[in-house]
Amino acid sequence: MSDEAAPGHVRVRLDLSYDGSEFSGWAKQAGGRRTVQGEIEDALRTVTRSKETYELTVAGRTDAGVHARGQVAHVDLPREVWAEHHQKLLKRLAGRLPRDVRVWALREAPSGFNARFSAVWRRYAYRVTDNPGGVDPLLRNHVLWHDWPLDVDAMNEAARRLLGEHDFAAYCKKREGATTIRTLQELSLVKGEDGIITATVRADAFCHNMVRSLIGALLFVGDGHRPPDWPGKVLAAGVRDSAVHVVRPHGLTLEEVGYPADELLAARNKEARNKRSLPSAGCC
Secondary structure (H helix, E strand, C coil): CCCCCCCCEEEEEEEEEECHHHCCCCCCCCCCCCCHHHHHHHHHHHHCCCCCCCCEEECCCCCCCCEEEEEEEEEEEEHHHHHHHHHHHHHHHHHHCCCCEEEEEEEECCCCCCCCCCCCEEEEEEEEECCCCCCCHHHCCCCEECCCCCCHHHHHHHHHCCCEEEECHHHCCCCCCCCCEEEEEEEEEEECCCCEEEEEEEECCCCCCHHHHHHHHHHHHHCCCCCCCHHHHHHHHCCCCCCCCCCCHHHEEEEEEECCCHHHHHHHHHHHHCCCCCCCCCCC
16 A cells, blocks of 8 residues: 555545445445445546546545544546546536535645555544433434433543553454554543533544444443443453443544644654554563
8 A cells, every 4th residue: 555646646635424324334345235435436437437446545444334524535546537537526426426425525635645544643423312212313323322321420530541552452353463552542521412422532543343342331331330440440451341342333423534744644654554562561
């Protein structure tokens, strides 16, 4: 996965959003399942009248049912295709794409830009309500109903113990050859006047199921089933705990992806590709 477009090509940054309710996640899959990547690549091929499918690279692959408001991707287009179509490409995509996915901006990316490896943080929001009557029907695909009263202060106390750089193996679905070390930069919860509790979760990167597992642990604290120090103890143990539930995906939205200044892109790409390890505590 190069940090520069191939000769004769232009790297294009796409800013997009989607309602994940009817998608089998971001990434293309065998068997004809509907995915965000598949829809956008099909639309690009159609509106540029190309025989070739131009593959997208995304900042963060989302699972089935997860939404995105501020997703970022890039695609390398032949220079002649970009020159011919770029002025009308956004509007043509709007006419071709289904209504549950939108591309909001298309622009030539700066040198060294990689939607995945250049990112310095991703910010998600998870929305849940403990309203005894359930979820507003108009929000049912975006808000989880938790049928126990939730103590937001206790959840925030637990969340603070998880901040910083740690091995989040206890909150991740392990993937062969991949590290589970991440820096959790923000984890906080606020209850709005509408009764919806919004958890803001920001990290340099996330491993599989990390956000939904963290929220599952905090809900157990919020409803009184576990004390505020329990999620931190699970983290320190470093192994999956059967009491940590991966909450349903529909409450999760990728809100924003952060990138460094253009002159720092190359350094960030190199850093992101390095396999991480925690600082040694020393011997003896």
